[in-house]
Amino acid sequence: MMTEMRRVTAICNGTVVDHIPAGRALQVMQMLRINVGRSSPISLVMNVPSGKVGRKDVLKIEDRELTQKELDRLALIAPHASVAIIRNYGVAEKRQIQLGEELINIARCSFSNCITQNSREPLPHKLRVVSEDPLDVRCSYCGRTQNIDELAESIL
């Protein structure tokens, strides 16, 4: 942790997402939709050594407390990330990312022949979690196994 402290200073208020799999922090930003239209700083640390997972990414988002619903979106690409809500430089709350059994309106099935590709169809996009480790996510309608990198691109 000391190494990381030297790279990025502590934040006063906001959210720290730690233990993101190395190289995935930019996708996490994209999924959280926090990389546009912000005036407060975001600190991004990539590929830092971690005793727990070898190498990891860390994201510090100032002046924004991510909700559980927002965090659960991350389960697809960073299921084991740990999240701390920071208030006045202290950890006010720790939150766990929960994958759940079904992901509703989080990402769109990437299979080109799936019925949900018609954007006018009104029912929600649903993905079913078949296995958490290794992660196996399938469309609840067409049953296709989803490529996780492609899913990150088709976040709703």
Added chain:
Amino acid sequence: MSDLITMDDLSNSEIVEILDTATRLLPVAKGEIYAPLLAGKVLGNLFFENSTRTRMSFESAMKRLGGEVINLSSIGSSVSKGETLYDTMQMVQGYSDIAVIRHPNQGAAQYSADAVDIPVLNAGDGAGNHPTQTILDLFTIRQSHGTLEDLNVVLVGDLRYGRTTHSLSHALMRFGAKLTLISPKGLRMPEEIVSDLTAAGGDVSESEDMAGAISDADVIYMTRIQKERFPDEDEYIKVAGIYKMTASDLSGAKGSMIVMHPLPRVDEIDPSVDATKHAAYFDQAFNGVPTRMALLCRSLDVKVPKKVK
């Protein structure tokens, strides 16, 4: 009220119960006796894709049981004007008690079932599932072999796009079948299906050679290489006609071995096979009627008496 979207919706004992019911309904399916168990019920037959056997056998099943059928095909309906499946299903729900749907998009049947309260039976969704075909296939296998347990089943042809083989392989695995999957490299069974089958402890092997699998087989299930599912005609031409079974190929087969095919066939089964004792595909096509009768009754909560008369 129950939907049938994939074979996962049915337990093994439910499958056996459906096959037993279908056996009791055989004389009704043949027109020997009239049993109006579904009188007053309306079936919405929704075919957004071509069909001969599935559509007609559902219609025959419903009518032989005294029910009525209304048909929709995408040509000449509001679907061609861009109506969503959701909206179409709302309308169908108003007009019928149960819906059968075939659709080119995968997932369309589950989507329809989620959109309405009436039961929905999947009659094929893209390259996805076709469970009512699986039920009639299982019925045909049990009729010939007297059991579904521990058979050696060889699936041949287009295992990538062929939805009948996807549903069937899942079901057979649950009854302890040994599966041999024979296809050209580009048309192999989708990886997620093979991994599901092996994860469930199934005995599955893959090969490109049909001839070597004939002598040990209890069932050889042939499929057509489906031109309409190829994005590129050149790719189709490369593999079309790769497997052609003739009567002489079957000289080393077990006497009890049956050849099945969901039909239509092109040239994968030579007409010379028709006259052999192994040919089961026309019986198989007929079996769509009693099995779909059983499924319609089940989804509409209509009890079929132990003795149908």
